[in-house]
Amino acid sequence: MRIKIDPDKCQGHARCYALAPELFSVDDYGYSSVIGDGEVPKELEEKAKLAIDNCPEFAISEVE
Amino acid sequence: MSESRPVQDWKTDFDVLDSQYIADPFSIWDELRGSCPIAHTDRRGSTWLPTTYEDVTKIAHDIERFSSTEISVIPFEGVVPEDPVLLYGVPPISADPPLHTWTRRLLLPWFSHKNVDAYEEMTRELCKSLIKSFIESGRADAAADYAQQIPVRVIAHILGVPSEMADTFTEWVRDVLEFADDPERRMKGIEGLIIFFIEELEKRQSNPGTDLLSVLLQSEVEGEVIDARIALGTAALVLIAGVDTTWSAIGSSLWHLATHPDDRKRMVQDKEVWPLAIEELLRAYSPVTMARVVTEDTEYEGCPMKKGDKVLMNFPAANRDPKVFENPDQVILDRAKNRHVAFGSGIHRCAGSNLARMELRVALEEWLSAIPDFSIEEGKELTWAGGQVRGPRQLPVIFK
Ligand code: HEM
Numbered sequence: 001m002r003i004k005i006d007p008d009k010c011q012g013h014a015r016c017y018a019l020a021p022e023l024f025s026v027d028d029y030g031y032s033s034v035i036g037d038g039e040v041p042k043e044l045e046e047k048a049k050l051a052i053d054n055c056p057e058f059a060i061s062e063v064e
Numbered sequence: 065m066s067e068s069r070p071v072q073d074w075k076t077d078f079d080v081l082d083s084q085y086i087a088d089p090f091s092i093w094d095e096l097r098g099s100c101p102i103a104h105t106d107r108r109g110s111t112w113l114p115t116t117y118e119d120v121t122k123i124a125h126d127i128e129r130f131s132s133t134e135i136s137v138i139p140f141e142g143v144v145p146e147d148p149v150l151l152y153g154v155p156p157i158s159a160d161p162p163l164h165t166w167t168r169r170l171l172l173p174w175f176s177h178k179n180v181d182a183y184e185e186m187t188r189e190l191c192k193s194l195i196k197s198f199i200e201s202g203r204a205d206a207a208a209d210y211a212q213q214i215p216v217r218v219i220a221h222i223l224g225v226p227s228e229m230a231d232t233f234t235e236w237v238r239d240v241l242e243f244a245d246d247p248e249r250r251m252k253g254i255e256g257l258i259i260f261f262i263e264e265l266e267k268r269q270s271n272p273g274t275d276l277l278s279v280l281l282q283s284e285v286e287g288e289v290i291d292a293r294i295a296l297g298t299a300a301l302v303l304i305a306g307v308d309t310t311w312s313a314i315g316s317s318l319w320h321l322a323t324h325p326d327d328r329k330r331m332v333q334d335k336e337v338w339p340l341a342i343e344e345l346l347r348a349y350s351p352v353t354m355a356r357v358v359t360e361d362t363e364y365e366g367c368p369m370k371k372g373d374k375v376l377m378n379f380p381a382a383n384r385d386p387k388v389f390e391n392p393d394q395v396i397l398d399r400a401k402n403r404h405v406a407f408g409s410g411i412h413r414c415a416g417s418n419l420a421r422m423e424l425r426v427a428l429e430e431w432l433s434a435i436p437d438f439s440i441e442e443g444k445e446l447t448w449a450g451g452q453v454r455g456p457r458q459l460p461v462i463f464k
């Protein structure tokens with residue numbers, strides 16, 4: 001599983017970071033980016049899905 | 065006070081200050097979603113009330129047609145002075161880009177995760193000392209003695225203003241938000257805030273510290289120090305936005321836990337559920353409704369909106385939309401799909417959301433660890449405030 005964030009959509013709600021700090025990092029302004037190339041380790045896939053389902057801006061998606 | 069005629073038809077003549085709307089807005093939104101998802105009223109000026117998640121979030125993102133230059137749910141009826149010290153309003157919340165963009169950037173780092181972590185300890189100590197003051201008596205007003213006392217002191221600390229003035233700050237903020245339909249009280253609150261912050265800012269011109277007020281004053285944008293009126297507006301905003309809102313969220317959550325023993329027990333026993341539970345409480349009891357003003361005559365989803373009309377950004381109703389949330393009227397502590405918009409949607413996303421979440425979590429942690437079992441005290445008055453910010457104002461509880 002691989003995920004990405006659309007920086008034009010992200011408004012810095014930080015829901016992703018709160019749910020899965022292993023996968024996301026936020027800057028001083030609250031905007032989020034995926035750590036590394038967005039590859040999700042098997043054991044974190046549930047958390048990644050949770051982050052996708054909780055972003056109010058629909059900014060996180062799975063890369064097909 | 066403005067009109068208080070009881071509402072007969074919510075579709076064409078709604079009133080957010082109606083006692084029925086304050087007590088139970090949820091069933092009114094349900095009815096509207098099914099019959100007229102964008103209601104209208106001419107009370108306090110022509111105003112629209114969207115009730116679906118889709119409309120609320122779409123309008124929040126459509127900043128060309130829906131401007132933030134008028135954000136009050138209750139329009140101001142007093143006289144606006146000629147050369148207002150608040151020439152720029154209270155940015156970023158009352159601004160559109162470009163003013164919004166750079167004033168928001170001044171504020172955001174103060175409420176980053178990293179900075180918010182640093183306020184957790186003082187918040188926790190504050191909660192503990194409040195609980196200590198009433199725990200022996202076996203009863204408390206969980207709104208007035210607890211929830212109301214927390215955010216105002218944390219914000220005072222961040223701004224660098226005396227926390228002994230907490231009651232005065234609370235009074236001013238309530239005048240501005242909760243008693244907005246009383247022009248005299250509203251003016252008193254605005255004047256109190258302005259005069260206070262002008263003095264505090266002047267002190268810092270000559271003798272700057274490291275608090276938010278000092279740093280705002282010295283901020284430079286494109287090589288120039290910002291207009292002091294912007295610093296004033298932003299400082300007033302942080303106090304206004306940071307107090308009633310968070311206190312209402314804490315109060316509503318305690319009301320929920322007092323009246324839902326199973327959820328209370330689960331939160332006491334299951335630490336794992338907390339991150340989702342906090343968001344679920346924010347969703348179900350979203351306190352904040354904002355407004356927008358229509359910038360040009362336009363048709364939106366069949367509604368003929370006129371330039372100057374207001375639209376109420378009904379984030380609380382969006383969060384109860386059954387199309388987006390399964391069983392929206394039920395609090396499901398471990399709700400896994402929860403794209404709630406309690407903190408707004410789009411470019412005005414609450415700048416203090418990290419702080420608000422921390423305060424809500426710590427306030428509930430400390431309460432539940434000292435008072436795991438509590439209920440509403442019957443026979444005493446329990447009151448809610450509504451309008452721009454909804455939450456309990458008197459919440460009598462008893463415990464062993
Ligand atoms: C549970 C508590 C809170 C809730 C529910 C809440 C809700 C909101 C909402 C819905 C907005 C968007 C307004 C709009 O779209 O016009 C907003 C904006 C804002 N809030 Fe909060 N808020 C809370 C606590 C705080 C706190 C503690 C602060 C402290 C600094 C704060 C500061 C702000 C600021 C500065 C803005 C304006 C952001 C902008 O316009 O770019 N809020 N808040």
Ligand code: SF4
Nearest residue numbers: 010011013014016055
């Ligand atoms: S939850 Fe969505 S909007 Fe919020 S920081 Fe993460 S990606 Fe951005």
